[in-house]
Amino acid sequence: MRFFKHGDSLAIVLPEPLRKNSGVQENDEYEFFEVEHGAFVLIGKAKLADQAKRSVFASMCVKTVSPPSAAPVEQKQTPIPSKPAVKPVTPFELIERKGFFIVENEADAKNLSKALEQEIKAGLVRGVRGFDKKFYVVSTLFLKAMSQKFGAALSGKEPLTPAQLAQAASCDENACNAVLQVLKEDGDVLEKKRGYFVAVK
Numbered sequence: 273m274r275f276f277k278h279g280d281s282l283a284i285v286l287p288e289p290l291r292k293n294s295g296v297q298e299n300d301e302y303e304f305f306e307v308e309h310g311a312f313v314l315i316g317k318a319k320l321a322d323q324a325k326r327s328v329f330a331s332m333c334v335k336t337v338s339p340p341s342a343a344p345v346e347q348k349q350t351p352i353p354s355k356p357a358v359k360p361v362t363p364f365e366l367i368e369r370k371g372f373f374i375v376e377n378e379a380d381a382k383n384l385s386k387a388l389e390q391e392i393k394a395g396l397v398r399g400v401r402g403f404d405k406k407f408y409v410v411s412t413l414f415l416k417a418m419s420q421k422f423g424a425a426l427s428g429k430e431p432l433t434p435a436q437l438a439q440a441a442s443c444d445e446n447a448c449n450a451v452l453q454v455l456k457e458d459g460d461v462l463e464k465k466r467g468y469f470v471a472v473k
Contacts, residue, residue, distance in 0.1 A: 363387045367397060371414030372450040374406055381407035400457045403466070408450040418443070418451040419460070422471075426461060431468035 275282040286296065301317045363384060367373050375381045381401075388409070391397045399409040410418075418441075425432065425440040432440065434449040441448070452469050455461040461469045 364391050364397065367409060367411050368413075371418070372408070372410040372447050374408055374446060374450060376406055378405075378407075384409065398454050400453050402453045408453040410450050410454055414447075415451055415454055418447065419455065422448075422451075426469065426471040427473070428470075431464045431470040433467050433469075437469070 275284055277283075302314050303317060361369075363373075364387075367388075373384075375384055381399075384407075385392070385399065388397050388399075392399070396412055397409060398412060398415060399407060401407050421441045421443065422437060425437055434452060435445050437452070438445040438448045452461060452463075456463055456469070460472055462472050463469050
């Protein structure tokens with residue numbers, strides 16, 4: 273594709289095969305965003321409104337956007353093969369990949385809980401609310417792996433902060449904190465004072 277002069281503006285030709293594949297129709301309304309210099313996103317207003325309703329997934333999911341469109345112009349003669357759409361990542365798939373997720377507010381936590389209802393019932397995902405009012409969600413497999421990794425570090429006499437534990441276990445501090453919150457809920461670790469944890473013996 274290339275930009276060309278269209279009145280006082282620049283436009284982009286949308287080849288007919290690509291238009292048919294994406295379902296773009298004449299007079300469809302789209303929003304145009306510049307994500308960074310030289311990189312743009314074009315998204316339908318209806319899709320944008322739907323994404324806004326599910327804002328909890330905005331940071332979790334890969335968004336599928338339609339190819340750029342322009343005012344009706346004469347089509348290029350040579351058709352360009354369309355690219356297959358990128359399938360959005362579900363909340364559970366993201367948690368499986370990352371191992372954990374931290375939700376900042378109750379409204380988003382409720383939406384996420386509803387989206388993960390089947391996985392929670394199946395015991396694949398665990399979630400708790402911390403004293404900091406954040407919600408910590410971890411996959412069961414990640415919880416087990418991290419618990420084993422903590423091992424000797426948490427069994428010492430001195431309680432550790434998530435940052436100290438992350439350094440000792442060579443892992444992400446946020447991941448440590450999420451796992452600690454669930455282990456505390458299960459009674460496997462004790463928060464001796466705020467932010468300091470030790471294994472229950």
